[in-house]
Amino acid sequence: MGIIRLWKWYNPDGLDGWDLGEGYSIKKPDVKGVKFEEPQDYILPDGYQIIEFDGDLEVFDSSGKHCSIVQLKGGPALISRHEYAELRSA
Secondary structure, three states: OEEEEEEEEEEOOOHHHOOOEEEEEOOOOOOOOOEEOOOEEEEEOOOOEEEEEOOEEEEEOOOOOEEEEEEEOOEEEEEOOOOEEEOEEO
């Protein structure tokens, strides 16, 4: 198991092409008008990997498929075409 550090973001006004509402990000972008909480560490599930791809950090599931970071049941989760995992605080 590894650790993934995520920032929770809030975008109540739908600024700069970000989704309206809130979610999680693997990096803290410098986006004016989008608010971020301090980063928190979460336990990366067995078999999942964080890989630098085209200069950005990306998450891949145990089958090697790209994962999106989503908000599920009030917390972060990783979802791909084949599986999903709710993340627990480290």
